[in-house]
Amino acid sequence: KDAVRTPQDRLARLRPSLTHIRELSGPDVPVLRKIEEYVSMAQRELAALAPPAELKAAHDLLVAATHMAHQAATLRRTAISSNTLKLAWDAASAASGAMLLADQAAVEIAQLVKKR
DSSP states (O other), rough: OOOHHHHHHHHHHHHHHHHHHTOOOOOOHHHHHHHHHHHHOOOHHHTTTTOGGGGGGHHHHHHHHHHHHHHHHHHHHHHHHHOHHHHHHHHHHHHHHHHHHHHHHHHHHHHHHHHH
């Protein structure tokens, strides 16, 4: 549980930036590059984990959420540099998906903790 907490916390701290991406209101390119690096750290942390069976579903949700968060930042950065609205909308969709999956993982983890 504690090992999953760090990537989960990383995603939670990214929520304001993901919200800006979803709303097509930012952030700027240097911040997007930092988001990509930050998410890559979470992805490496999750890849290093071998979760117990009861946490496998939550772990998989966090893996998918970090992938979508990385996609959101990358697509948003590309949308800005190419001035392509479709890519900005794709980034917004990825950001929404990342937040939804992270929320689902948080619920699953909370339910498991509550059972103990």
